[in-house]
Each structure stands twice: as structure tokens, then as C-alpha cells.
Amino acid sequence: MSEHPLNNFLSLYSDSLxxxxxxxxxxxxxxxTGQSFTVNPCGLELLKLMQKQKDVELINHQILAEFDITAExxxxxFLEFSEQLRRYLK
Amino acid sequence: xxxxxxxxWQKPSITPHQMGTLNKFGRPxxxxxxxxIDGVAVSDLLREYGxxxxxxxxxxxxxxxxxxxxxxxxxxQPVIHAWSYKTNYLNAVCATLxxxxxxxxxxxxxxxxxxxxxxxxxxxxxxxxxxxxxAILERCVTEGARIHIDNLDExxxxxxxxxxxxxxxxxxxxxxxxxxxxxxWSRFGFNLGSGxxxxxxxxxxxxxxxxxxxxxxxxxxxxxxxxxxxxxVEKMCGFMELIEQQTHALIDSIDIGGGFASxxxxxxxxLPTEQVVPxxxxxxxxxxxxxxxxxxxxxxQGKPRLKLILESGRAVVDDSEVLISSVVAGxxxxxxxASYVMDAGVNLLFTAFWYNHKVKHTRPxxxxxxxxxxxxxxxMNIDIIRQSILLPPLSVGDSLVLSPAGAxxxxxxxQFIEYRPAIVMxxxxxxxxxxxxxxxxxxxxxxxxLPTHLNGQFKFAE
Numbered sequence: 001m002s003e004h005p006l007n008n009f010l011s012l013y014s015d016s017l018x019x020x021x022x023x024x025x026x027x028x029x030x031x032x033t034g035q036s037f038t039v040n041p042c043g044l045e046l047l048k049l050m051q052k053q054k055d056v057e058l059i060n061h062q063i064l065a066e067f068d069i070t071a072e073x074x075x076x077x078f079l080e081f082s083e084q085l086r087r088y089l090k
Numbered sequence: 091x092x093x094x095x096x097x098x099w100q101k102p103s104i105t106p107h108q109m110g111t112l113n114k115f116g117r118p119x120x121x122x123x124x125x126x127i128d129g130v131a132v133s134d135l136l137r138e139y140g141x142x143x144x145x146x147x148x149x150x151x152x153x154x155x156x157x158x159x160x161x162x163x164x165x166x167q168p169v170i171h172a173w174s175y176k177t178n179y180l181n182a183v184c185a186t187l188x189x190x191x192x193x194x195x196x197x198x199x200x201x202x203x204x205x206x207x208x209x210x211x212x213x214x215x216x217x218x219x220x221x222x223x224x225a226i227l228e229r230c231v232t233e234g235a236r237i238h239i240d241n242l243d244e245x246x247x248x249x250x251x252x253x254x255x256x257x258x259x260x261x262x263x264x265x266x267x268x269x270x271x272x273x274x275w276s277r278f279g280f281n282l283g284s285g286x287x288x289x290x291x292x293x294x295x296x297x298x299x300x301x302x303x304x305x306x307x308x309x310x311x312x313x314x315x316x317x318x319x320x321x322x323v324e325k326m327c328g329f330m331e332l333i334e335q336q337t338h339a340l341i342d343s344i345d346i347g348g349g350f351a352s353x354x355x356x357x358x359x360x361l362p363t364e365q366v367v368p369x370x371x372x373x374x375x376x377x378x379x380x381x382x383x384x385x386x387x388x389x390x391q392g393k394p395r396l397k398l399i400l401e402s403g404r405a406v407v408d409d410s411e412v413l414i415s416s417v418v419a420g421x422x423x424x425x426x427x428a429s430y431v432m433d434a435g436v437n438l439l440f441t442a443f444w445y446n447h448k449v450k451h452t453r454p455x456x457x458x459x460x461x462x463x464x465x466x467x468x469x470m471n472i473d474i475i476r477q478s479i480l481l482p483p484l485s486v487g488d489s490l491v492l493s494p495a496g497a498x499x500x501x502x503x504x505q506f507i508e509y510r511p512a513i514v515m516x517x518x519x520x521x522x523x524x525x526x527x528x529x530x531x532x533x534x535x536x537x538x539x540l541p542t543h544l545n546g547q548f549k550f551a552e
Contacts, residue, residue, distance in 0.1 A: 026458075028104065036107045040457050040483070043102035068096035081102040083422045088106060 006056040006075075009082045016089040017050045030089070037088065042067070043081060098456070101420075101483035103428070105460045124412075124450045124491045129520035132414060132452045136489060140528065141416040142434035144500065144513040148186060150410035151496075152518075155190045158406060161370040162398065165378035170399045172216050174348055175201040177403025177497050178411075182515050182525035184208055187406070195401045199226040202235070216345070216399070218264070218306070220278060227251050231259050238262045238306050238345075240279055245290060245300075252299035262304030262345060263290055267325050271318035272310035272349075279307065282329060288336070295337030302339040305330055308347025308401070312356065316368050316376035322346055323377060327384035334393075345399035346377060352408035354445045354494050370405070404497040411496030413439055414452070415475075416489045418467065428462040430484055435466010435473040438510065439492060440502040442475040447492045449479055457482035464490075468507050500526075505534065 010017075021029040026044050028037040039047060045066070049059045056078075063074055124132060128147050135143060155171065162169040172195035173187040179201060184194070185208060194205035197219030205215050212233030220240045222230075224247060230237050231251050239245050239261055252259040264279030265287050280287035294302045309322050323346065330341045351367045359366060378398070385396055415434035423429050436442050449464070459480040466473035475492065484490075503510060513526040 037104050038107065038458055039104040040100055040102060042100045043104050046102050047104075065094075066097055067099040069099035073099070077099075077101045080420070080422045081104070084104050084426060087424075087426045088104065 004056045006078060006082055007054070009086065010050060010054040010056060013085065013089055014054055017047065017085075020047065020051070020089075022047055022051075035088065042077075046078065046081060100456045101485065103457060103460060103483050105458050106426075122450060123454060124452055127412065127491075128516040128518075130516050130522055132489060132491065135514065135522070136414060136416070138522075139512045139514055139524065141414060141489060142432075142438060142511045143414045144411060144438075144495065144511065145414060146180075146183065146411045146496065146513065146515040146525065148410075148515050149518045151183065151186050151407060152190060154406050154410060155187055155192065158370050158400070158402065159191070161374040162378060162400065165374050166381060166398055168395070168397050170343075170397055171406075172345075172399055172401050173406070174401050174403030175205065176501055178407045178500050179204055180500055180513060180525055181208055182523070183407060183496075197221075199223065202226060202230070206233075216262070216306075216401070218401075224251065228255070231255055231257050236260060236262055236304065238264045238279075238304075239290070239294075240264050242290065242293075245293060249294075249297050249300050252297070256299070258299050258301060260301045260303040261294065262306045262343070263287065263294065263302060265305060265307040265326065265329065267307070267322075269309050269318045269321040269325075271315050271321065272313055275308065275310055282325060287329065288333065291333040291339060292337055295333075295339055302333070302337070303341060304343040304345060304399075305341060306345035306347065306399075309349060311349050312351045312404070313349040314351055314366055314368065316373050319346060319373065319377045320380045323380040324384060327381070340393065341396065342394050343397040343399050344381065345401065348400070348402040348404065350402045350405035352404045352494055352497060354404075354408055354441070354447065354497075357444055357446055407496035408494035409496065410494075411499075412491050412493040413495040413499070414489050414491050417484045417486050419486060420484060423463065428460055428481070428483065429465060430462065431465050431467060432475060432490070433467050434492070434511075435468050435475055435508075437466065437468055437473070437504045437506045437508055438499065439466075439475055439495060440499050440504070441495070441497065446476065446479075447495065449476060449481070450491045450493075451481075451484075452489045452491060455482040455484070455488075470507075505529065509534075 019032060026039045028039050049062055060074060064071060127145050128149055135145060170193055172193040173184060175194060175196045188210060193214040194210045195216045195218055196202045196205055198221060202217060212235040215235040216238060217230055217235050218238045222244060227248055228251050232255060265282055266276045266279045267282040268274055280290045291302055294300045305326050307322060307326060309318055326344055333339050350373055353363050353367060355363050381398060389395060413434055415432045417430045418433050419431040421429050459482050462479050462481040464476040466475055509529040512524055512528040515523050515525045
């Protein structure tokens with residue numbers, strides 16, 4: 001069975017994700033670059049989960065338990081979100 | 091056992107903060123959405139007629155032409171509006187405007203035939219443009235349409251035809267000149283400054299069968315400064331006096347063409363359209379005021395009061411039609427921007443090449459607006475309907491309303507790669523009519539014929 005495409009991202013960007021300062025209103029600050037961001041509520045939820053663990057299946061499990069979303073759409077949106085993060089967390 | 095209430099999912103997105111830079115994307119598109127068009131739900135329209143879909147508001151179209159006529163007729167009379175067919179020659183649009191009293195302004199044999207087929211009398215048709223072959227000129231002369239002469243070859247041909255048919259024919263001379271406010275449109279008509287226009291007027295004056303009765307000029311398009319029209323009317327009236335003195339011409343109409351701007355936003359324009367586009371009253375004030383001043387002595391001289399002819403197209407129809415298009419796919423671009431593939435592109439919204447159309451969603455959208463590119467469905471790099479706009483995250487199937495789309499799209503659109511969709515008109519009682527059905531393969535193949543030896547026997551490589 002092939003590996004989930006997001007596992008590679010979570011492993012490579014683990015440190016970068018952990019360094020982000022998040023607050024509950026969606027403000028994100030990257031102390032390494034000084035760049036700040038606004039993240040929407042679902043993006044914030046994913047960021048919080050990604051800071052805690054690198055296993056995509058566990059993250060998915062938690063999101064699916066909380067949100068009205070199918071696994072397929074979650075995977076697609078999560079992939080696109082990771083593409084955004086790759087760009088901003090260089 | 092109680093079931094846990096799940097939270098609503100929004101596509102996750104993160105937007106970097108940018109400080110100290112000008113916002114070139116304008117205000118974000120949020121909050122303001124279009125759920126209905128003249129009382130008809132957008133979702134019902136898409137369900138019934140498919141996406142993409144052009145939707146015309148009959149009420150808006152009628153309101154626009156009535157507002158224009160009121161603006162001019164309250165300042166000057168008589169005023170004639172001639173509907174510029176090339177702007178939108180859907181029969182339903184033309185018929186609506188003819189019901190409101192507009193004449194037809196056509197620029198080709200096709201448009202002339204379309205107007206006549208619709209029931210417009212020839213004497214209510216103004217035939218403009220640089221391309222009039224003998225056959226259509228003969229028809230115009232015999233039927234009595236008003237021809238706007240564009241060049242010397244046309245003048246001589248028309249004179250020959252009028253003599254052959256022994257029909258005294260009233261004509262209009264198309265002029266061009268520099269107003270100082272607009273681009274020089276010297277390719278159409280006869281130039282004033284060079285003397286070509288006077289030569290042409292004298293030549294017509296020498297004809298036994300041509301009578302010069304009208305002057306026409308069209309000084310440009312999307313004209314944002316009404317003073318351009320002041321110069322235009324002054325120059326045309328000055329020329330009228332000159333030729334009436336030098337020839338036997340007696341002018342009965344001044345046709346100032348079109349060019350009034352619509353509420354669309356030209357690309358590269360930083361100010362909102364509400365701030366740069368003059369109102370119809372401002373155009374009318376300048377034009378009618380100048381015309382009254384320039385012709386104050388005319389009636390005392392025993393000459394007929396001039397008809398003021400307007401050929402405005404864009405300002406009448408543009409905001410009476412929208413294009414509804416749906417998201418087919420979303421894609422994050424390598425530079426971080428959001429992008430979406432829509433089911434309508436420049437094949438349908440041809441004016442996207444020069445306008446930034448208004449974009450509204452059709453339901454309240456959650457999420458933070460971010461810079462977004464809207465691509466069309468064509469496998470062509472140029473197929474972009476908005477290069478940069480702030481939009482909340484969209485999902486596949488979400489629809490957007492692009493407007494104004496009434497001018498030059500249903501005439502310049504292309505059957506390229508995709509079928510062209512249906513056009514519907516919403517009437518004042520909220521009933522909906524299909525005024526042009528969606529294309530099918532049989533429509534397009536119907537133009538073609540396949541030589542017998544090319545029919546089948548294909549030898550595909552393994």
C-alpha cells in the first residue's frame with residue numbers, strides 16, 4: 001500500500017509547523033520569518049492538529065469526527081492546504 | 091441516543107498579511123450575493139437551463155432605454171435612438187428596443203436582413219459601416235433605408251445604383267475628425283480637416299439622384315468625458331452650415347453615433363466605475379446644450395429642426411444581461427494564489443479581454459477572501475476571465491454571476507472548443523423564455539459536408 005501523500009509533508013514540515021504561534025481568532029505568526037497570516041477556522045483546526053502529530057490518519061479521524069465532511073473532500077482540501085503551507089513555510 | 095451535531099466544513103485556507111502595498115485587487119467580493127434575477131432564483135435557472143447561462147432582464151433593458159430617452163427628450167426634441175445591432179443582435183433584445191421606439195442601426199448585409207426579417211421598415215434602418223456590396227445597396231435604395239456613406243467608392247457606386255433605379259435617395263455622410271478628447275477614428279467616413287468631407291458633400295450635391303440629408307460621426311467608444319461630445323456637435327454643426335451654404339444640401343439630422351460608457355470597469359482603471367462613468371444626464375446636458383446653441387438661428391432661417399440621432403449600444407444593453415458560470419475545479423497556483431476553472435471563459439465572455447467584470451456569488455460564502463484567478467474552460471493560456479479578484483474559497487459547483495455582460499458578448503462570442511450555452515430572458519412578470527437555445531453537435535456539423543472518400547476507413551495506429 002502506498003504512503004499517504006500528506007505524510008511526507010507532515011514529516012518534512014513538522015518543525016516549521018510547530019514554531020507557528022496560533023491564536024483562536026485565526027491569527028498566525030511565524031517567528032522565523034516575521035510573516036503573519038490569517039487562517040480560516042478549518043485551517044486553524046488542521047494547524048492545531050498538525051502541531052500535535054505527524055500521522056495523517058489520526059488527523060483525518062479527528063476532523064471527520066468533528067466536521068460534516070466526506071473523507072474524499074477532506075483529503076482533497078487538506079492536500080491543497082498543504083500546498084499553501086509549503087509555500088509560506090519555506 | 092443523541093447524534094452529535096457536526097460542524098460545517100469550509101475549505102481551509104491561509105492568507106499572508108501584506109502591509110504597505112497598494113491593494114490592486116479592489117474590495118473583496120463577500121457578503122453581497124445574487125440569489126435571484128428579477129425574482130427568479132439563480133439556482134432554478136441553472137437547474138432548468140444548465141450552466142453556463144446568459145440571463146437577460148427585460149425590465150432592465152426597457153428601463154435603460156426609457157431612462158436614456160427621458161434624459162435627452164427632456165432637453166431636446168426630436169430625438170431618435172437607433173439600436174446598434176452589432177452590440178447585441180439577439181432578436182429578443184432588438185424586438186424589445188423596437189417596441190420602445192428605437193430604430194435599427196446596422197453595419198452589414200446580415201444585420202440589415204436580420205432587422206428586415208424582424209419586421210423593421212427599411213425607412214427606420216440606418217445602414218452604417220465600411221462594407222456594403224452592390225446587392226445590399228440596391229436593396230437599400232429600392233426599399234428606402236438611410237445609407238451612411240463611408241468612402242468615395244461607395245458614394246460613386248450608390249450614385250450609379252440610384253440613377254439605374256431612377257430613385258432619388260436621401261443619404262447621410264459619415265465624418266471623422268479629431269475632438270482632442272478621444273482616439274482618432276479616421277478609418278471611417280470622410281475627414282473634415284483634410285477637405286475630403288467637403289469634397290464628398292459637393293460631389294453628392296452635384297448628383298441628380300443623391301440628396302445629402304444627414305451628417306454622422308462616431309467619435310469613439312467608452313467615452314468618459316462628455317466634453318468630447320461638445321466638440322463633436324460643434325464641429326458637425328459648423329460643417330453643416332458650410333455645406334448648406336456651398337451646396338443645395340438641407341440637413342435634417344445629426345447622428346452623433348454612440349460611445350457612451352456603461353457601468354463596466356475597464357482594465358487598468360483604478361477608480362470605481364460609479365466615479366468615472368458619466369450619468370446619462372451629464373451626456374445629455376452636454377450634447378443637447380451644444381446642439382441648441384449651435385442651431386439657435388436655424389428655425390428663424392426657415393430650416394427644419396434637426397433630428398438628433400443616437401446610436402448608443404453598450405450603455406443601453408450592457409447591464410441588462412449577466413453570465414452565470416459554475417466552478418468546475420479549484421487549483422492552488424505555485425505562487426500561492428487560489429484559482430478556479432469555470433465553465434465559461436473568453437469564448438463566451440469576450441469582453442473579459444478588456445473589462446474587469448463584477449463577480450458575485452449566488453449564496454453566502456464563508457471564509458476569508460484571498461487573491462484569486464478565474465480561468466475559463468478552454469485549453470488555451472489566454473482563457474482568463476478575471477486575472478485577480480478577492481474571493482472567499484469556492485467549491486466545485488458554486489456559481490458566480492458575471493456582469494455586465496449584455497454588450498458585445500452575444501455577438502463576438504466564439505464557438506471555439508465548447509458549445510455555446512442557452513440565453514434566457516426574464517420577463518417583467520418573472521416568467522422566463524429561452525431566446526437562444528444551447529448549441530448541439532448537429533447544429534455545428536450541419537454546416538459541414540464530408541467528401542465520400544473521407545467517410546470512415548480510418549486506420550488508427552496500434
